[in-house]
Amino acid sequence: MRLMTGLRLTPRFALLIIAGIVVSSVILARYAEDVFEQAMLEQTKKQAVIFLRDLEEELQRVPAADADELQRLIVDAGRHIHDTYDFSVYQIYAVAADGDYLAHSDPDASRVPKDMSGYLGEVLRTGLPYMGGAVEWKSVGDTGKISPVIDIVIPLRHRGVSLGILEVEIDVDETLATIKSLDDRFEREIVAGGLVTFAIMLAFLLWVVQRGLIRPIRHLADVTQRISRGEIGARATLRGADELGELGASVNDMADSIERLLDEQERAYIESLQSLAKALEAKDAYTSSHSGRVAKYAVLLGRQAGLSPEELRLLKQGSMMHDLGKIGIPDAILNKPSALDEREYEIMQGHPEATYAIMKPLTRFRQFAEIARWHHERWDGKGYPDGLAGDDIPLLARIVAIADTWDAMTGDRVYRKGMPIEKALSIMEKERNDGQWDPQLLDLFIGMIRGEQDARAEVEEDLFPDAANDAARG
Numbered sequence: 001m002r003l004m005t006g007l008r009l010t011p012r013f014a015l016l017i018i019a020g021i022v023v024s025s026v027i028l029a030r031y032a033e034d035v036f037e038q039a040m041l042e043q044t045k046k047q048a049v050i051f052l053r054d055l056e057e058e059l060q061r062v063p064a065a066d067a068d069e070l071q072r073l074i075v076d077a078g079r080h081i082h083d084t085y086d087f088s089v090y091q092i093y094a095v096a097a098d099g100d101y102l103a104h105s106d107p108d109a110s111r112v113p114k115d116m117s118g119y120l121g122e123v124l125r126t127g128l129p130y131m132g133g134a135v136e137w138k139s140v141g142d143t144g145k146i147s148p149v150i151d152i153v154i155p156l157r158h159r160g161v162s163l164g165i166l167e168v169e170i171d172v173d174e175t176l177a178t179i180k181s182l183d184d185r186f187e188r189e190i191v192a193g194g195l196v197t198f199a200i201m202l203a204f205l206l207w208v209v210q211r212g213l214i215r216p217i218r219h220l221a222d223v224t225q226r227i228s229r230g231e232i233g234a235r236a237t238l239r240g241a242d243e244l245g246e247l248g249a250s251v252n253d254m255a256d257s258i259e260r261l262l263d264e265q266e267r268a269y270i271e272s273l274q275s276l277a278k279a280l281e282a283k284d285a286y287t288s289s290h291s292g293r294v295a296k297y298a299v300l301l302g303r304q305a306g307l308s309p310e311e312l313r314l315l316k317q318g319s320m321m322h323d324l325g326k327i328g329i330p331d332a333i334l335n336k337p338s339a340l341d342e343r344e345y346e347i348m349q350g351h352p353e354a355t356y357a358i359m360k361p362l363t364r365f366r367q368f369a370e371i372a373r374w375h376h377e378r379w380d381g382k383g384y385p386d387g388l389a390g391d392d393i394p395l396l397a398r399i400v401a402i403a404d405t406w407d408a409m410t411g412d413r414v415y416r417k418g419m420p421i422e423k424a425l426s427i428m429e430k431e432r433n434d435g436q437w438d439p440q441l442l443d444l445f446i447g448m449i450r451g452e453q454d455a456r457a458e459v460e461e462d463l464f465p466d467a468a469n470d471a472a473r474g
């Protein structure tokens with residue numbers, strides 16, 4: 001069986017089925033051969049009775065029971081037996097009721113009177129043929145050789161007068177050889193027919209095994225592998241009340257449990273991140289409110305970019321936490337009202353990686369980690385920490401980069417007022433092709449802010465027409 005361990009299931013089943021078919025065919029062929037030979041031997045006995053009856057009938061044509069004519073007929077019958085019959089004989093003879101030979105197919109055979117006490121006497125008494133019992137092993141003729149023989153005897157009558165018996169000794173060896181030659185032909189036909197049947201059976205069995213067993217097992221293996229690779233939503237589609245259906249349901253139950261556990265674990269982790277965000281809020285009030293506004297702008301831009309509701313949800317949460325790593329930055333640097341020196345700036349630049357390290361355990365929310373790590377990358381590859389460029393920067397991180405800078409420009413700081421929207425917009429337009437941002441996203445963003453501005457101006461004009469007029473006059 002160790003040889004089979006490297007085989008896949010289909011060839012393994014095929015080998016087992018072929019082995020089973022070969023073994024059962026050999027047994028069946030042996031059995032069929034025995035049955036066939038036995039049946040043919042029984043048939044031969046009946047043929048021998050018919051042969052003897054024909055011989056007896058021939059004798060009826062002779063006017064009187066002519067011993068010479070009987071002798072001639074028997075010799076002639078022995079010579080021509082193969083013209084009509086498949087069996088072979090050692091000798092044919094007619095014996096009178098007292099045991100004396102009336103005629104013999106071998107004129108030179110010894111004529112010692114026969115013992116009429118056994119089945120020969122029985123045939124005489126009853127007038128019924130003796131069909132031969134089991135094969136007898138006896139010396140045939142004068143050769144002295146012991147051979148298998150079957151005796152067939154009928155009562156011999158001539159025109160209603162009983163003359164004695166007529167007996168034929170069948171040569172079992174020769175007859176079996178003839179039967180075997182017939183048998184071989186029969187066997188070849190059986191084997192040819194059997195092979196075709198077995199080939200169809202094998203193909204059908206393999207098809208059933210493939211469809212009913214291999215395919216469902218492969219499906220289950222695929223589902224469990226996908227789950228183990230983290231594709232936690234993968235489920236088996238096997239249905240039904242059979243064992244495979246049960247196995248499919250068990251795999252799905254297991255996946256449900258894993259998903260529940262992961263949900264709970266991740267919810268707990270996100271809750272702890274939210275606590276961390278609160279701690280950061282206490283330490284750095286600006287980052288907290290800034291993150292909220294970044295989330296708002298990012299979601300608005302994400303909607304313009306055609307993101308799905310699920311992506312927008314991730315974008316919102318990821319934006320809220322995108323600067324969480326700042327918790328590790330000393331207060332003196334974080335809240336420094338003046339410009340940072342080189343060393344301080346370097347420390348500050350470490351916050352994307354610090355945030356990434358916090359987000360990384362959320363394997364099902366890799367977008368959080370991507371936003372955290374790459375929201376300071378630039379479209380031209382000159383950003384930090386990895387210098388990614390163009391489409392290599394994940395889309396959500398590119399969106400947050402724009403929203404983040406926008407709020408940095410327009411939001412108020414403790415030490416300075418935010419820039420007017422118009423000014424911020426003109427900076428962005430001017431720098432459109434300078435390589436900081438994804439130009440297509442930037443166009444969408446500028447268009448969105450402009451649209452918002454125009455809408456607001458329209459509302460203001462409707463509500464306060466004089467003020468709008470004054471403003472227009474400068």
Ligand SMILES: [Fe+2]
Binds near residue numbers: 375404
């Ligand atoms: Fe940041």
